Every structure is written in C-alpha cells, then in structure tokens.
Amino acid sequence: MNIKINQGGKMNYREALRAGIEQSLEDDPRVFLMGEDVGHYGGCYGVSKGLLERYGPERIIDTPLCESGFVGLGIGAALGDMRPIVEVMMVNFSLLAMDQIVNTAATLHHMSGGQFNVPLVIRLACGAGLQLAAQHSHSWENIYAHIPGLKILSPATHNDARYMLIQALEDPNPVLIFEHVMLLNNQGEVLNGPEADMETALIRKQGKDITLITYGGSLPKVLIAAEELEALNIYVEVVDLRCLRPLDSDTVIASIEKTHRAIIIDEGWKSGSLAGEISAIIMEKAFWTLDAPVQRICTQEVPIPYPKHLEQAALPQVEQIVTCAKCLIKGEL
C-alpha cells in the first residue's frame, strides 16, 4: 500500500491508480477525491485504500448515494477553481449523473461563450469479467465519447493508470477516465513519467500485416493474440487508442497505410459502437489503401449475463481475434 509516489517500478494497476491520486493530492492543494465509499471503505475496488488516513476527510470525501448530486457538486467546485476527482463507483451508476455530465459539464464552456470552464475529472470503473451481471458490467465509454465538450480516457497500461489522472487534472475541460475492473490486479511496469500526452494513441506492438485497434481492458487480450499470431508468422501492429475523445485518427490511419488491414477490438456492444466510428473514419480516410474489409470484434448484443461461460461468450476473446486475423490474411473475409 505504501507506494513511493513519483517513482516507477513493478506494481498492480490498482496501486498505479492510487499512486496517481496520491501525487495529485501532494502536488496541488486544490485537488480532492470525492465519491461513494472512497474514504472509510477504501474505495469499492480498494483504489483509495489508506488515503483518508493520510489526507483527512476534507480531501477524501465519502458521499451519500446521490450520483447526480455529488457529480454536480464536483462541477460547481471545479468552476470555483478547485480540482475535484469524482469517483463514480461503476459506469452503470453514472447514468444517474448523466444529466450533470452531459447537460452541464460538457456545455458550460460553450454556453457561456468561453467564459467558464470545468476542470473536473470523473473516474469510473467499467467492464465485464467479474460475473457482476447486467447492471454492473458494462463498457459505455462510447456513450460519453459521443459528447462534444468531454474528453474520454481509457488507460490500458499501468503507466497510463499512473499518469493519465495527472494529465487529466492539468486539462481545463471535464475529463472522464474509464478504469477496467479486470486490469486492477494485474502486475505491470510503471515508468518515471507518461509516455505521451493523454490524447495521443500509442503503438503497443509494431507489425506489418494487420492493424489491431483497441483500448482499455481489451488491450491485454489483443497483445496475447498478437503473440500467438507471431508464432504463425502473422505480424500485427497494435494501436492502443488511450483517448476515445478526441480520437487520434492520424495514428490509426498511419498504421493502416502500413498494414492495409484493420481489426477493431472493442468491449462495447457492436451496434452503434466506438468500433463502428473508427471503421467509418478508416473508410473516409484510408479506403483506397485497404486490402480487406475492416473487421470488428465487439461484445454480443445482450445485457452481460451472470454465468461465467455466458459472460465470457459475450465478450471479445483472444481466439476470435486470432481466427479473424488468420482469415484476413488468407483473404477469406
């Protein structure tokens, strides 16, 4: 639990998130963390464990169960020149605060003719895999990525878990950070600083045959698939989007101009998905460089079911990615 902040090293994703929160609390007295059970309980997923003891109840604030209320307070406090980090326990609960996020946080700068801005950060747990069923397991990044005025981050690596929060707090706009619950216990490497600014997509693996585009909780699956494909002499390039709004389409297109094939792996439902948006961008900007139709591997069109075998069947899996990549290379798609 005692992370030495500002230092890299091996740690799990949860510890990387906590170190980011700690650094922001240390660096700026205007920063505070507010949310359901972030204090005495230590965070629903243990991310803020120990912070109440260290920073006190003025800066680690347990809220009642009123998402709209406390997200709205966060917006007001940000307008008042504070730097609130608001934790919404799960993306499903964020719908109760969607009015404040969409109607107020995203619009105030525009409606006021640029006079006011909302430097608010909202952290949300998302994603399936813990058998939490149909009201606790979803990937709704795309719902918020639809909204002009918001910025949407999806840290897939430990380094991004560690540093994206700091970058988000530096941004004068409302930023939502989606933290996939299946990443929390994974061990990984944290460097001494961020690898890029928060809006830049990064190539996580170089390759020449197919571009695999993904983000968040799907990145580890895509990297495993990439290894398996390499054993079959298929060399894929892996693009980690990192920021879902604004999208770094330049990095995506540059990769496709090299590989001429693309598969998008997205834990959102396929209909109306972010994968659909990226596919459309590829059609608009790189159609003539494609050697094969763009493929999408997304979650099945079903509320996430409870039983493990059904939950897993609903989600994008390594095997699907490998099969899809093989078919693309063979020209079977």
Added chain:
Amino acid sequence: MNDKLHLDKNHLLVKLTQMLRIRLFEEKCAELYTQQKIRGFLHLYIGEEAIAVGVMAALSSQDEIVATYREHGHALARGLSMKSILAEMYGRTNGCSKGRGGSMHLFDKKNNFYGGNAIVAGGLPLAAGLAMANKRKATTAVTACFFGEGAVAEGEFHEAMNLAVLWKLPVLFICENNAYAMGTALALSESETNIAKKAKSYGMAAKQVDGMNVVNVEAAAIEATQYIKANSQPFFLECQSYRFRGHSSFDSQLYRDKEEIKQWQKHGPVVQLKQWLMQNHQLNENEFKGIEIQINQEILEAITFAEQGTLEPIEELCKDVYSTQLSGGVKIDQGDLV
C-alpha cells in the same frame, strides 16, 4: 424588521426603478419576440421581479449567482448590462455569452453570474459545488441559487438539500414559488405543498416570504445571508409569487383562469410599491413617468446595440467546445515525458 435595512425614500425608489426596469425590458422583449427579433424560448419574469431585486440587494460582489432559464431579471438586477443581455437574445457576438446561449443561458464571469441553466433543478448541485469551493478557499462568499417550485419534485433538489446541510455549505437557496410548473399547479404535483417545510426536513433553516413585496424579500435575504455567514450553514428562502405571463412564448395558458391572474396582478410587486410610495407622498405620477422615460431610453439604446452586433462567422461554429486555457494546477512538462 432588520437593523441593516434602512427604508428611506431613496432606497425604495431604487427598488421600484430596478423592478420597473425588468418589467419594461421584458415587455419589450415580448414585442421583439413577436417581431421575430428574438427566437427560441422566451421565459418572462413579469410578476416575480421583487424576488431578484430583493435578493440581489442583500448580496455582495464576491457572492455568486446560479439562476434558471427565467433569468433576465436576475441578470439585470445583478448588474449585467441591458445591452449585453438583449444582444445575447439576438444571438450576436456582443451578447453576454457571445450569442451562444440565448435567453436561457445568460452568463457573466465578472459579475459571478453562472447562468442560465435550462435543466430544472440542474443548478442546485452546481451551486452547492461553488459553495464547497468557497468553503475550501475560506472565503466569506455566499452562493445564491434561484429555482422554481417545479424543481422541488426533481431528485437533484433533494440531493442538493441533503449535501448542503450535511457538509455545511454557504448556499442561499431561493425557491421562486410562482404556483405553476409550466402548466401544472403545485397541488397537482406535490404531496406536501409547503416547500419551506421540505427544506426544514433536511435540517435546513428555512423561511417563507411574500415574494410580491420587495422589502420583505430584501429583509429576508439579508437575514438569510447573515445566518449563512454566522452559522456556516445553508439557508432556504421560499418566495411566494406568481407569474403574470405564460410559462414561455408558446403557452396558451389553458390551465388557469384569467380572473386568477387579475387577482394576483392587483398586488403585483411594481404596482404595490408604486401605490405605497404615492399614498405616502414619496412619489408622484410625473416622477414615475420620468423613471419610465429613463428606462425606455435605456431599452432603445439596448436595441440599437443588439441590432448593431455582428453574427459570428460560420467558420467559427465549433469554437468554445473545449477550453484551451491552461488553468494552472498539476503540471507535467513535455520534458518529463519518457
């Protein structure tokens, strides 16, 4: 009444002038709406002027205002220029929100005027958040949050009440109870129609006041702000009032009798104070006309200003969606990137 409120002739004439200024301005706005100079929704405050004027008189320049889509009166009483308000309704770049907001979204940073919120009850948590920031900064500023009685049915009302008391936030909640949420009478939408009582149930100090009487409103608002500062707690003021015009420009008012409107108009805020001043020989008809002439001149100047304002070029359509202004705080230099 209150040791800080001195009711001399001049003070009352200023209040009358401020209310009349809102009244005549909005009557002109209604006219400009029919001429299609103003579009969108137009929610008039006519009948409720005593609330904004009375409350603003109790606030200082460091205090903050959060209002609703029926906020022309609040903006005028707070000190936004009539010119910039009308230009905003015209959608021109010289408007107080550079034309991007319109009638429902008047903003002004230098007057700490935080809008113009067109989501019923949406401004309540925001006001509580501003107060939270003030508390953390240890300033003595009070955040004044205006909303209609329709907001009381929303969850955000109750969430904000609870949080404001729980966290001892310096907010003045002002419920402008004008009896109808659009066309739905209070008794048709609330199981408990005493709104101050609802606030009290959260442990909040609350008071009902005659929202048609500007002196009563001002006195209550002074008492409220003193209470907030002395006790580090929010205060709830229910101002009982009535809207003389329709909910918005599209309201045929099928839900109420004309007779009911007439009854309320008899003791409307402007006529009430005017009559009192005249009966007590503090004002005569000529002096009153003089005030009207002065206000009408200001209105004409505002119209000229608005009509001379420019429309934003379409090339700038997507401006001000994101802020590029660095607002300080935690910084990582590019040099720190690995």
